[in-house]
Amino acid sequence: MIGLLTGTVLLLMGIAIWQISKIHQLIQNNMGIKKDDSQIATQRDNDLQGKLMFAFLVFIYLVTIYCFWNYTKVLLPESASEHGVTYDRLLWISFAIILFAQTITQAILHYFAYKYRGIKNRKAFFLTHDNNLELIWTIIPAIVFFCLIIYGMVTWSSIMNFNDQDEDALIIELYAQQWNWKARYAGQDNVLGDANVRFLNDFDGRNSVGIDSSDPNGWDDIVVTQEFHIPVNRKIIFKMRSQDVLHSAYMPHFRAQMNCVPGMITEFSFTPTKTTAEMRMNSDIAAKVERINKIRYDNNQKLLAKGEEGLDPYQFDYLLLCAKICGTSHYNMQMKIVVDTEKDYNKWISSQSAFSSIMQ
């Protein structure tokens, strides 16, 4: 497949080069009757290129339609967090404005290029400026942007200025290192114990996020790897730390991202609104999983034919990814997020062992 594709591309390139040199020659020879080799656009060039400009407008529209038609399905599904709904609304409003502006301006630009393509002896219309016109196209964008700014700022402060003293909120630390994630729950007291990289080597290196064992708040803290669970419809406050380089905790389904910065604690908060089970039932996700499994099945056939191990079928899970370049395995720094019902969550968390078990 790959060989074939590269072969095709190379072949096409070869053909293209050959064709171009041919065209080049033809142009050199054929124009012999009325040879114009000034290399300055002639009326014929203007005519052809002007028409191509119009064709290019059609091309831009086709690409746009094709992408929206075919690729809308790969986009993220509806938000699984409370603020994500507002986020999505603002996103689509902005996109509506963008698409409107894009469609109109590209049309005018390319249409003018086509309409006013050069004709010999026609004189262009001498026009230096028009204050009214300029005023209009300064003020209209200004008003539109002003509205967007206000809307964006209000949403931004409602997302970022959460009350981090909220007693009902669940506090979780996301701990980043090259190249994995860990999550620390604050335990019974819902207060995270102090921590620092200087404690990482305590307890024969089993103190994996560097909890300060002299701080009693940390004794009941619970550290998990691979996956972490959160209860649905409860506000979660994430505190991010990193032990080595910059990472970015990116949870796209929740419209959540915050960098993890060594030497400081960063924060983000959201309230999940759909359990993992509910999200798997979501029609977009179900369709996506089906598509992915079809792709994986096809790939498997090839792998098995080569005598290699097949791929597991895919099942949807929420993801925590790293979005900030962090070294060799940046591409594979993941953790599974499971959104449970309150009951399931309690069951899961009570089966995890606290930091005190390591201290003994």
Next chain:
Amino acid sequence: MKGKENKNLRIRVKMESKEFGDLLDDKNQSSDFHQDHHHKETFITKYIFSQDHKMIAKQYLLTGVLFMGFIGIAMSLLFRLQIAWPEESFAVYEIFLGKWAPEGVMDPNIYLALITIHGTIMVFFVLTAGLSGTFSNLLIPLQIGARDMASGFLNMLSFWLFFLSSVIMLASLFVEAGPAAAGWTIYPPLSALPQAQQGSGLGMTLWLISMAVFVASSLLGSLNYIVTVINLRTKGMSLFRLPLTIWAFLVTAIIGVISFPVLLSAALLLIMDRSFGTSFFLSDIFVQGEVLHYQGGSPVLFEHLFWFLGHPEVYIVILPALGITSEIIATNSRKPIFGYRAMIASILAIAFLSTIVWAHHMFVSGMNPFLGSVFTFTTLLIAIPSAVKAFNYIATLWKGNLQFNPGMLFSIGLVSTFITGGLTGIILGDSTLDINVHDTYFVVAHFHLVMGISALYGLFAGVYHWFPKLFRRMMNKNLGYIHFWITAISAYGVFFPMHFVGMAGLPRRYYTNTAFPYFDDLADINVIITVFALLAGFAQLIFLYNFIYSMFYGKKTVQNPWRSNTLEWTAPIKHMHGNWKGEIPHVHRWAYDYSKPGQKEDFVPQTVPIGENEEITEH
């Protein structure tokens, strides 16, 4: 002999009195100044250590644009292959990457190195030094009517520092542990700790040294441009008669002088952290089983310093391209540029705002969210002058008589990609919306269209348009057309679908996406993108061929092939020291009297005095 001495003496006297500021009007118009200076030119002074702005422009074009550009683009094709067909074996990897591609499979570290150096080369070497270096050098003296740059020596020094920094950057590709690989933004601690990434050893040291030298080169160049434009304009060339190219170059140079030193300071502090144990950007780090001594620094500080340059930098890249486009669109529309003063105002507004928007790259960096609000506000403001510019270009086309020379095609292409790429800035500049698309392919698509492709189009437009001025020959227009259309189609083919990849939640700088089955259905899109990227890369070979062929065998040019108004076309075709024989032309009008009613021709060069009954239409 005696007479000659007298003349020289007179000139010296003139120059001295100039130092007292008496002869500001006289500037460098002493008509016989250069004719008297018959330097004996050797090969070295003419072609290598030349102080002639035209030669320096050519040097920048060949090293900065053609050579470095070729490397930068080739690198992007290598990693695009890896993205489309992850972990496949390609013979081309073995050839170019050697030990970094065991059995033809690309190593993740070299993938990161390739994206890092691709970004660095394209942003700094091609689009900053290459673009400004070529066209500011060529056009500033020629379009303002000056014999040369204010300081030919500094100009030469600027180029050779640039050359040195290119050599150091390329040398870093060959060090044992590989070149810098922390992304072109080189955020510490990743870039500071060789323990965290092998590219952060000698490779990063060389990167930092190269950039330090680059900043020095850029400052020398920029100061020279500013001084030249302010002081050496010919008689009659008031600021509001300057072509928009010059306005763009001038303002670009000013932003460069303001912001590049900050990059230098960031690089120096990083060098201190790396080599001398300071803790400007580092704190509480545990790597490879060891707690490092660093305490109290902050990577966020580096991000502020970096983007204080980094954001103006994108305008340093795009403004010259917009200036070039203004000139070419007006000339080839045979119409005055619409809203000349509004264009200047937008350039100034963009320049001012560009220095106070940097933190929109840092909405989720952990900085105070209040700052996010402030920077959203300033960022979306910058969209207004940008929109004005786009509308003015469109209005310039209206009722024009468009001459579709290749330069014109690229200029219109620039307006198109500038709009497409600029509009998605509304998403990224909004702190709220940035949360979920930050550091995804959406960003990659956005900035490639708005500053990468657009600036490249400006660069190509400039090369096609001023090639006759540079090399006294014309480029082949048909190859130019083919080059444009393949490039234009592939550019949209690459970057339009890429927005969707980003909106699907795929972070950038991933060596492969196969670690997440969730992204399996993006594989097809990535193949399409790569095929278009290869096509685009191929189109540049056409350009390269056309360029080199035309340099030697192209059709000889006429004095003013595009029937343009600006001063450079009044200078003799054959290059000479001092640009004009005899007296420097005086300027009597603005640069945009195209198709002026009552005139015989559809252009009136700036040197033509206003006729008796002629209306003064400059705006």
